[in-house]
Amino acid sequence: MADVIQLSQIQKTYDRQSAYALNIPSLTIQDGEFVAIMGPSGSGKSTFINILGLLDTAYQGQYQLNQKDVHQIKSDRKLSRLRNQYLGFVFQNFKLLRNYTVLDNINLPHIYSKKPFASQKARILQILDQVGLKDQAHKYPTQLSGGQQQRVSIARALINDPQIIIADEPTGALDSATSLKIMDLMQQLHQEQHKTIIMVTHSELVAEYADRTIKIKDGRLYQ
């Protein structure tokens, strides 16, 4: 399997802090892997996934995404193009726009990339079917349960058919039964569509879905 992410000598400090928020001598994630990231509050999880997700460029070291040196890229336009091409994001609190329907929320990445809606509608409906929300397209987020809202946000993450899904506590706002259903969906994306999944979680049960768990403490990784 090809390496999708290679990090070496990554170091990050925030302003006026002497300790490293993140210090990673070396890390490789392979295409199609499902990796869980676990660690206590303040251990560096957000710092880590902000760097992986090309949201933070203020760090030292080398980051190769599909063999491309992305640590050298500082232009927002280039970074957002790479994010659109390779990455889908899922968040704990879904980050859906409440005044937009399910359909429009999922189409958002395309609004930014100015693709016409009509050409995308069939694909959006197909993704909605895949995440189990076929009949909810015209509802608003407030009319949906937490689990359904997370399915919408997963559908939004899938719209550009990304190679990698970065999920930041995707079940953190859900009850345990709903969490397991969301994890079944993530596992399906991993197994059937070979998505590379990088997921932060506080739950051992949720982490069991991953092939590999990386623990993080004081900015250092333990595998």
Ligand SMILES: Nc1ncnc2c1ncn2[C@@H]1O[C@H](COP(=O)(O)OP(=O)(O)OP(=O)(O)O)[C@@H](O)[C@H]1O
């Ligand atoms: N913007 C910032 N400015 C200064 N220090 C920061 C900033 N963001 C994070 N830190 C510090 O960097 C370290 C890592 O924080 P980070 O947010 O990555 O942890 P986390 O594991 O995601 O925590 P949580 O589970 O609480 O979200 C902590 O010591 C934190 O205080």
